[in-house]
Amino acid sequence: MIQQFIDQAPIFFTLNNGLYWLRALMTTLSMALIGCVVGFIFGFVLVYFRTSPIPWLLPLRALLIAYVEIFRRIPFLVLTFLILFASRGFGFQLSLFWVACVTIVLIATAYIAEIIRAGIEAVHRNQWECADVMNFSRARTMLYVIVPQSWVFIVPPAFSYFIMFIKETSLTSQIGTMELMSAGKYFNSIGISPLMAYGTCLLLYFALSYPLTRLGRRIEVRLKNRFKGNMATLRASDQ
Amino acid sequence: MSYTLQWGVAFDYLPYFLGGALVTLHLTFLGFLAGLIIGITTAVAQVYGSPLMQRTANIYVVFFTNTPSLVTAFFIFFGLPEFGILLSPYLCILINLALNAGAFLADVFRSGIQSVKTTEMEAAEIMGFSLFQKVQYVIAPHIAKTLYPPISNLYIIFILGSALASIFGVEELTGRAFNVDSETFRSIEIYTIAATIYVLMTFAASFALALVGRYVFRVKARMF
Amino acid sequence: MTQLEINGLFAEYSPSLPILEDVSLKIETGEIISIIGPSGSGKSTILRVLVGLLHPSQGHVIVNGTEVNYKSPSALKSMRDTMAMVFQQFNLFQNMSVLRNVMIAPLKIKKEPEAEVEARAKEYLEIMGLGEKFDAYPDQLSGGQQQRVALARALALRPKILLLDEVTSALDPEMVNEVLDAIRVLSTKGITLIIVSHEMAFVREVSDRVIMMDDGKVVEIGTPDEIFTAAKTQRCRDFISNIIQH
């Protein structure tokens, strides 16, 4: 095994291969980033309508609840295939990269919507009432009062989901997007030992995920410190 | 070009799919159970262990929580035979699931242990509880309240994650969907049915977990 | 002139469990009215109906001669334009500085010019004794300071009617007086004040009239002297003597 490693090292560690891995890494990262950013925006819109008090929006609200409940319960792999075949079957010529992005958006929207909803609910009810009495519209209350306060509850878990999606994208190698996992498979297929090919893969995923996890913790601590007093009032209200 | 949906063919395979769902369920149940044991052990090692044990436990957790389980599954699947260990795909996936679940659960248990340590234990200390009483009155209820919900959530996530077993030829729900797809080419219908079964299955699991939580651990879990 | 009139008001949080039953009141412009009564008697509920947080199931609310149509958002809006309310707790927007809290509604909702709003906000904060605290955040203030900011914020809306719901009951005793002092300042400004309070000495001192409530009904209305020394109903006498003893 060691001998094989030494033999293959000169073939494997070349500039071209390095660029190949870098491209794969960027693909992984951009899929997760696009998916989560769009999912975040959609999640907000979804929650905004889901919590709307307007009576005739009731059917829409039911639909949105169903969406959230369903899309948090479909495996990423299964949904990837479904989107791939559905887009082909119904004549949308999506590239594999975009098939993966759409899949992530669909699932991330559902997950992040739940996070956002919980974050918004964690803000004290009186903040709504104060704004109401001062004639704030619902949109303005959200914008000026509620969202800035729920940030501390939303950002840390949403960031964890982003990291989770970076790892989930490895499954899109099954439909052939050229991301990290596919790169590992490619090098394995041209004769590089699996230990070296998938080991590199593993290291690169780790190199993405671990610093981001640490960053996420730092962000969490920062936000909590900023909102320390606010958290105290929230705790008092729980009693 | 437009695809015409034909549900009949796919529905013929419903019993086969449901059999697959059953495989998914016992695979994840066993894997998660093993994960619970690994998780508790790791968390205890992280908090109470010698420096070496703490280090090892930390490395294990950091490694598995920061790498995709698909990649670790590849290592187990292709790596173990290198050492002359030949296991069935089912067992390989089971091990991978247990190791991954163990790492995530260790995180949950560790924060649980640490929160007990700092708050209620002081009170129990002052009231002069024996060790057994501490476990009974302080630790167990605390764990039930704060740990049960995230653990149930993780179980659902691992049911969904177990779909990757299909890549290694395990004939669980997704694996069987692959099989039927390659026979019938009714891809959209087949994956829709598989997705629906996953939705129903995880709903059932959530419901069962909520019931257990309510009657065993007295946790008032919110279903939605 | 009658500024606010409530006729045969019924209100409830859940159907068929009336919290307010047949409440009728008339309040003159510039009057200072206090509402007293045991916990759960519906004092807050009246205020919540007046600012449209709760819609009445029966009865009329007439503000400045126009009946409020609770079904119409624009009618609610214009009613709220004439009123401001300070709650018991969690009044201030936690994500904004003191000055921003006072400025936000006039600036963003009423669209008044920024310079003017800022000058006014600073003036009211000075009146409330918070000249040093413009840039502080709510979590850096004591409870009493927070309530005084809330009063300044309510004033900055230039309401015709100001509703105060037990603004001192969540405070430590030593902070109660600073807030009551602030309300005393208000009481000389000619704004109609509706005060819900358990501070009986204060109520007696500042009010023009006192309303005693029990179990969702108005038990008695009278001048402070009438209510505190010569109440006509037994219920009111019991309540007063109970409170005074404590």
Ligand SMILES: Nc1ncnc2c1ncn2[C@@H]1O[C@H](COP(=O)(O)OP(=O)(O)OP(=O)(O)O)[C@@H](O)[C@H]1O
């Ligand atoms: N949001 C609500 N939902 C349901 N019932 C409520 C709600 N708020 C108040 N109530 C009920 O309405 C009744 C009157 O409440 P209200 O808050 O008006 O009393 P109060 O006179 O202000 O009492 P306190 O002095 O304790 O503030 C109480 O029985 C209370 O339980």
Ligand SMILES: [Mg+2]
């Ligand atoms: Mg009240």
